[in-house]
Amino acid sequence: MEEIKKAILEFAEKTGKTKFYFKDMEKAVHKVMPDVKARMIKKAATELINEGKLIYFSTGSTTMYGLKGRGQTEDH
Template sequence: MALPSDAKKQIIEFCESKAKSKSKFYFNDFTKIFPDAKAREVKKVLTELVNEEIMIFWSSGSTTMYGLKGAGKQTAAEHEA
């Protein structure tokens, strides 16, 4: 089944709803929002959000997570622009 047309909005709202406790999310946190969609469809939307600079990748080197740009302590703590 294809993703709903407001998939991007749902992803952003999901991240914002968890903002108090979490700023980074595993990929499969997003596939759970769209249980009927294929993982590759969800990945395409996340990639678009990254390309639009709404979301960012966070990587430990071994694991990668997604988060809203500017969310969490990481940005300031890393002395990034």
């Protein structure tokens, strides 16, 4: 689990985007660990959300993930 979390954070830091789809995150993890199931990646992402390292971004119809502190803040 820790390795998946590390891969997610590395991707989140490297990507130039302030927010990204779950699928992009999944692809990035699969580059490092090809056999990890989507369900595990979701669990790892949820842990990162609960630790306050990742954030959800929702338009109402679609949800994306982002690195806490980058891009928008809660007030905008």
